Amino acid sequence: xxxxxxxxxxxxxxxxxxxxxxRPRTNIRPKHEDAAEGLVLTVDRGRLTCLVxxxxxxxxxxxxxxxxxAVVGDRxxxxxxxxxxxxxxxxxVRIEExxxxxxxxxxxxxxxxxVVVANADQLAVVTALAxxxxxxxxxxxxxxxxxxxxxxxxxVLTKSDLAPADKLLELYGDLDxxxxxxxxxxxxxGDAADRVRAHLDGRVTAFVGHSGVGKTTLVNSLVPVDRRRxxxxxxxxxxxxxxxxxxxxxxxLADAEGxxxxxxxxxxxxxxxxxxxxxxHAFPDLxxxxxxxxxxxxxxxxxxxxxxxxxxxxxxxxxxxxxRRLLATRERRxxx
Numbered sequence: 001x002x003x004x005x006x007x008x009x010x011x012x013x014x015x016x017x018x019x020x021x022x023r024p025r026t027n028i029r030p031k032h033e034d035a036a037e038g039l040v041l042t043v044d045r046g047r048l049t050c051l052v053x054x055x056x057x058x059x060x061x062x063x064x065x066x067x068x069x070a071v072v073g074d075r076x077x078x079x080x081x082x083x084x085x086x087x088x089x090x091x092x093v094r095i096e097e098x099x100x101x102x103x104x105x106x107x108x109x110x111x112x113x114x115v116v117v118a119n120a121d122q123l124a125v126v127t128a129l130a131x132x133x134x135x136x137x138x139x140x141x142x143x144x145x146x147x148x149x150x151x152x153x154x155x156v157l158t159k160s161d162l163a164p165a166d167k168l169l170e171l172y173g174d175l176d177x178x179x180x181x182x183x184x185x186x187x188x189x190g191d192a193a194d195r196v197r198a199h200l201d202g203r204v205t206a207f208v209g210h211s212g213v214g215k216t217t218l219v220n221s222l223v224p225v226d227r228r229r230x231x232x233x234x235x236x237x238x239x240x241x242x243x244x245x246x247x248x249x250x251x252x253l254a255d256a257e258g259x260x261x262x263x264x265x266x267x268x269x270x271x272x273x274x275x276x277x278x279x280x281h282a283f284p285d286l287x288x289x290x291x292x293x294x295x296x297x298x299x300x301x302x303x304x305x306x307x308x309x310x311x312x313x314x315x316x317x318x319x320x321x322x323x324r325r326l327l328a329t330r331e332r333r334x335x336x
Contacts, residue, residue, distance in 0.1 A: 032093045035077035040070050040118075042249045048092065050076065055084040062091045070095050072248040072261055073118040073204065100150035102206055105270030113273040117206040117248060117261050122199070123151040126209030126218060130162035135210060136171055140329045141269040142208055143175070147282035147326075148274050151206070154199055155179035158187070158214040174318040187214065193221035201256040206248075211265030219262045223251040229262060271330045283323050285315040300324045 038050040038057070048059045048070055059078055061070060070076055070092055077094035102117045123146040127134050139155070146153045155172065157165050161183040169179060178199060182192035196218065199205075209215040220228040229249065248263045276299055280287050289309025290297065297304055310320050 032077055032079055035079045035093055036082055038076050038078045038092075039250070040072055040074040040076060041251075042072055042247055043070070044247055050078060050090070050092070052078060052082055052084075052090075055082070057082055057084045057090050058088070059090040059092050062093045064093065065095065068095060069115070071115045071118050072250050073120055073206075074098070075119065102145060102149045102151060102208075103273055104145060104266075105272040116208075116263060119204060120151055120206040120261060121203040122154055122205040123149075124154045124156050124196075124199075124205050124207045126156045126158060126207055126213050126215040127168075128159045128162075128210075128213040129157055129165055129168065130159055132210060132212050134168050136168070137329060138210060138266070138269060139172075140326050141271055143172075143177070144271055144274055144279055144326050144329055145269060147279045153177050154205070156196060156207075156209075156218065157181045158192075158218065159184055161185065172322075174316065174322045182218070184214075187217055187221060190221060192218065197222055197253065197256050200253060200258050200260065202258050204250075204259045204261065206261040206263060208263050208266060208269075213265075215265065216262055219251065219260055222253055222260055224254045227251050274330050276327055276330075279327060280323070283319060285319060286310075286323060289314060299327060 036052050038052040038059075041049045041051055041056070043049075046060060048061070050057055050059050057078070059076075059080075061068075075096040076092045077096070078090045079093055080090040081088040082090055098118045100118070100120055101115055102120060102123060103113045103115055105113050123142065125139055125142045125146075127139055134157075143153050153175075155169075155177055157168065157179065160181045165181045169181075172179075180192070180196050180199065182195070186192035186195075200222070207215050207219055216229055248261055250259050250261045252259055276297070280290055280299065286306055286309065289306045290299070292305030292308070293299065294301075294303050299306055306320055306323075309315060310317050
């Protein structure tokens with residue numbers, strides 16, 4: 001009887017019993033140097049819609065990628081039928097290195113992080129000033145995820161006709177975050193879109209927000225008419241209702257260069273994956289002061305060197321307070 005494996009070059013071949021129709025598998029994978037470049041626009045039940053040149057095609061992940069998943073915003077390499085014709089299917093054979101990643105976990109006890117969007121430049125956190133009431137803890141969590149993932153934050157406050165923005169903006173003044181305040185009338189007449197678009201031109205911006213804050217309505221005012229998503233009513237108190245945005249989708253900006261990524265409404269934003277050493281990068285005035293911190297410093301403990309750094313006049317105490325408030329959201333649930 002022939003033995004397998006004893007004289008086989010394991011770098012090249014993985015042998016298996018020669019059943020009818022079976023051949024030894026090669027571990028040498030093709031490089032796909034002629035693969036086309038594409039952008040992942042949305043993912044739905046294992047099928048990915050990608051933009052290749054000016055064509056929208058449907059693709060699936062190649063088996064050789066293993067468990068590595070492509071997400072909205074990924075730059076990928078594709079082979080196969082790239083015509084975009086109905087019922088055709090291409091294969092994603094490579095996922096390019098990501099410049100930024102927006103991650104979240106289902107809750108703070110969930111060890112498995114989920115990548116929401118890749119390669120976004122900016123995170124627009126959309127919150128209503130009333131109906132539903134603003135949730136600063138959720139905003140803080142979104143900001144921490146943005147800083148951790150390498151995205152610049154933008155605050156978009158809606159429904160200013162129902163409540164003033166001053167009190168909420170005061171919470172974030174020391175973070176120097178750009179913001180836009182809009183009313184319901186401005187959303188309808190297009191004025192809000194013009195002011196928000198000024199912050200989006202030439203960039204990829206992911207939009208996140210609690211259900212019912214008007215996020216998808218705002219996104220629809222920013223993209224071409226034929227690319228608009230349907231909207232539905234969501235109860236401001238319970239969060240129940242018709243949540244029409246069920247998957248992330250990248251859409252081109254109208255009258256400007258750039259992309260927006262509309263994401264499903266969130267009720268929570270888990271931060272189990274967050275590393276304080278990455279968040280501090282968003283505070284360049286404080287970061288040099290961490291050189292004297294103990295290993296794995298949480299930046300909110302007795303031996304933290306940031307206290308002395310601030311006391312010596314290198315940074316504003318309010319900035320350190322803001323950093324610690326944001327990092328504390330990892331330890332407290334949103335309702336605490």
